[in-house]
Amino acid sequence: MATRQLIMPVLCSACGARFTAPVEGIVDVGSNPALKSRFLSGRFNMTRCPRCGNEAVLNSPLLYHDPEHELALVLMPVELNLNHTDQQRIIGDLTNALINSLPPEKRKGYLLTPQVFFSLQSMMDRVLQAEGITPEMIERQRARARLIETFLRARDEETLRTLVKQHEAELDYEFFQTLTASAQAMQAEGQPEMARTLLGLRAVLVEMSSAARKAAAEANAALGLGEMITREDLLERLQKASSDEEFEELVAVGRPLLDYSFFQGLTAQIEAAESQQDAETANRLRALRSRILDTAARQDEEMRKAVQESAELLKNVLMxxxxxxxxxxxxxxxxxxxxxxxxxxxxxxxxxxxxxxxxxxxxxxxxxxxxxxxRLPPEIRLIQQLMRAAYPEETGQLLTQNRALITEQMLAVMENILQQLEAARQTRAAERLRQILEQARAISQIAVQTR
Structure with a gap:
């Protein structure tokens, strides 16, 4: 599978904090289909500031490859202000990395002439159009995403109720499809807290609006665990879960389908077993129903408690x-x-x-x-500290104090970051890191000579 990951220095646009984050250069949905939904969610190469929690997508060159639609697309963010020569060099590097990862029979001509985009949104639109989604459909999807953000920013229940009343006509089947799919995407990306936040919003909207209840019930029939499944499929998977961990995951991710209709269907199966005098099956299904209800209730309580505890901790810290x-x-x-x-x-x-x-x-x-x-690896932590420190006195002190960490591997990481900064035309940051890298090399040589 093609991959091109670098560690990139980041300046938070919200609070000004400096930190480092990994950035991927290739999205190959042929080798990993799950990357498509992650890319289309707009959260690919997303980073979270450890200081204020602000999230942002890193501006970095990116190659998107979809062999099914013969798509080779390159993102060259206009903010990087790269000249034609640099653009072609980066495109060549990304394309060669992708081609070298593919078997010979999949190395087709379209890979040699990738289409270049200067904004992430225009590139995402092209991917969606290849799936048969029109520009009008794309705009409606964006409007639904903006509405979800509006609801999440509501400061209290009264504000949220007012917003729900104002936008009740927009709480339709497609809105709940979008909301549920977003929750599933967050769960798949390893962000269970955000997934539960979205599912919690979903539950609150259903409670506040009869129109929302009807639309959510319709959406439940179409959306499932990251694919088009039914309540019956979910029930079958729950019965076949091979471990407690798998069962818990199914309940958490499949929560949108665990509604009245789901349990009505399960009860109908229990009654059918009883009418056939199949006590063993009836008892097994009753136990399953109780387990699902208990698990869902416990997960709800855990999430409520976790939010409450984090809020209480923040309050205590403030005081x-x-x-x-x-x-x-x-x-x-x-x-x-x-x-x-x-x-x-x-x-x-x-x-x-x-x-x-x-x-x-x-x-x-x-x-x-x-x-x-x-919590970071010592080498990455040191690079973060060096990028914040004053050159040359403080950086020299840090390098001397941590000379045991200055290995060939760390120097190679710093060189990769430097190349990324130069490609992005971040001249000041690149020059600063170049100076620190020279310092690090000099101190590592002194360390070798004194051994």
């Missing part, structure tokens, strides 16, 4: 005389959910003009970034 000490005592709880709640509060504080609260929340974000940085 503490020594926020860093409180966060260090609870460092295992500094996770994506905490960052999401922190980010929501920070955005609200800024919107309300509460600069004092926003400043405190930003400071908490800095502490969270430090705690999360501690």
């Amino acid at each position: 503490a005389e020594d926020p860093r000490a409180v966060m260090q005592q609870n460092k295992e709880r500094i996770d994506d959910l905490f960052l999401s709640i922190l980010s929501a509060n920070l955005q609200q504080a800024r919107a309300d003009g509460r600069s004092d609260l926003a400043a405190r929340l930003e400071a908490i974000g800095d502490i969270a970034a430090d705690i999360l940085e501690e």
Whole structure:
């Protein structure tokens, strides 16, 4: 499978924090079909700021390959301001990496003339059009995504009820298809907290609107675990689950289908078994029904409790005389959910003009970034610290103190980052890293000579 991953320095547009993040250069849906939905969700090469929780897509060259539709598309973000020579060099590097990963019979002519796009949205539109989706359908999909974001930003229940009333006509079958599919995509990408947030929004909307209840029931019949399945398919999978972990995952991801109709169908099967005097099957299905209900209720309670605990932790940190000490005592709880709640509060504080609260929340974000940085591999953590430090005094001190980490592998990582910065025309950052890299090489040579 083709892959081209680099570590890239990032400057958060929301709070100004500097950190590093992995970036992928090739999306080959022929070797991994699941990448298509991830790409189309707009979250490919998405990074989250460890300071404030802000999410953003990294601007980086990207090659998209779909052999079924013979698509070879290259994203060359206009923000990079690359000249024609640099563009062609990058396109050649990405294309060669892809072709070299394919067996000879799949190396077709269209790969040699990839279509170039200068915005991610235009490239996504081309992928969708290859699937038979018209521009009008694409725009309606975007409108639904914007509405979901609007609901998620509601500050309280009263605000959400007002928004639901204003947009009730838009809460149709297609809206709930989009909402459910988004939750499934988050679960597949390893973001269960966000998946549960979307499913929680879904449940609240259904409760608040009779139109939403009807539309959600229709959508449930069409959407399932990342593919087009029915409630009957889900029930069969639950019965065949080979482990507790698989059963839990099925309940979590398939939650949109676990509605009244699902349990009505399960009850009908129990009654059918009883009418045939098949007590064993009836008892087994009753036990399954109880297990599903218990699992779903427990997952709901766990999510509610997790949100409440993270919110309470943030409140305690805000009130503490020594926020860093409180966060260090609870460092295992500094996770994506905490960052999401922190980010929501920070955005609200800024919107309300509460600069004092926003400043405190930003400071908490800095502490969270430090705690999360501690979990990184030592080499990556050192690179992050070097990019923030003053050159040459502080960077020299850091390199001297950590000279054991300056290995050939770390120098190679720094060279890869430097190449990426140069290709992106980030001149100042590239020059800074070049100086640090020279320092690192010099200190590593001194270390070798003194051994």
